[in-house]
Amino acid sequence: MSNITDLCEISPAYVRAIAPYQPGKPITELAREFGLDERSIVKLASNENPRGISPKALAAVKAALPELARYPDGFELSRALSQRLGVAMEQIVLGNGSNDVLELAGMAFLAPGCSAVYSQHAFAVYPLATQARGAQSIVVPAKNFGHDLDAMLAAIRSDTHVVFIANPNNPTGTMLAAAELEPFLERVPKNVVVVVDEAYNEYLDPALRCPSIDWVGRFPNLIVTRTFSKVYGLAGLRVGYGVCHPELAALLNRVRQPFNVNNLAIAAATAALSDDAFVRESYELNVAGMAQLCDGCKRLGIGWIPSYGNFITVEIPRAGTQQSQAGAVFQKLLRLGVIVRPLAGYAMPDHLRVTIGLADENVRFLEALEAALKA
Ligand SMILES: *Cc1c(COP(=O)(O)O)cnc(C)c1O
Secondary structure: OOOHHHHHHOOOHHHHOOOOOOOOOOHHHHHHHHOOOHHHOEEOOOOOOOOOOOHHHHHHHHHHHHHOOOOOOOHHHHHHHHHHHOOOHHHEEEEOOHHHHHHHHHHHHOOOOOEEEEEOOOOOHHHHHHHOOOOEEEEEOOEOOEOOHHHHHHHOOOOEEEEEEEOOOOOOOOOOOHHHHHHHHHHOOOOOEEEEEOOOHHHOOHHHOOOHHHHHHHOOOEEEEEEOOOOOOOOOOOOEEEEOOHHHHHHHHHHOOOOOOOHHHHHHHHHHHOOHHHHHHHHHHHHHHHHHHHHHHHHHOOEEEOOOOOEEEEEOOOOOOOOOOHHHHHHHHHHOOEEOEEOHHHOOOOEEEEEOOOHHHHHHHHHHHHHHHHO
16 A cells, blocks of 8 residues: 555656546435435536436436347437538547547647647636646636636647636536627637537527537637537436548547447437527527526625526625635525535636526525525
């Protein structure tokens, strides 16, 4: 055992320096910790779809169960995506969550001696995908909690291989308009890969969505990533995808595990993709829930960052003290059975991120927040 320290030291220093990802607290864990009834707990911490899995996707999962002895085949899902998006199948890379595709971009393009550019307060997986490769992170200060594209462009160095952009961004909920992103893509050097992470694309008002899939045809250095974890309600199955130039896709596929997406995820995602009613209802529920939470926060005198996702990031006032109160409010909410996400790890110590839930879950959060702020 005494040699375990020596053993760990043969791991590259850049691996040992990684700060582990901090997931939202699971319902089961909170129930154990405070002796709460699981059914009384409201989890608004991981931007999951509060409606759960769609009945069509669930039926597809059940139908796929007898096939579990076989290795998965992503052909049907890739074909469904290619038809839906109007791209060639060779342009699609399936991932074990879109997180996997972000990692594939890192694996294919980053190494010690290279750098990746991303924004302050951007999604936590970008630093992970960069550090795991021993590449350097260039973190560009945010502008009004969103991406400062001019500064990001200026930050690109000759050793920069990848730029990560989340649109909309998590955890701030900010959005870049096509009129901002398109000129950026035109100006980025052609030998730099740009990953545009659209995990929340389906939650955007259709009028605000970027024609990002069309851009893939114009910009061979662009990778657009999307997921089935959010509006499609399949976070626990782990499935997402990237769309890019076929040669870029071929490169990502070289570092991809051959069977990275499992049978059940493939079946569920293929069914979910065609469940337009479920997606539309989930979108509408989110619009209504966003208005409900914004109204409630206004009533409580709590500020928030205008959000384009299925979550809202609120600012907990310091209340005269010089100390951040967000951590204490987070803990009080836990005791009241409401799980949200603290953002100290995103250099936002005064903010909490709250997923838009079902109407009654949003009420529970607002009541708990009111109580936590008074206590
Ligand atoms: C949730 C999220 C993802 C993807 O998650 P997967 O479950 O791995 O598909 C990617 N990017 C952002 C910004 C997210 O918030």
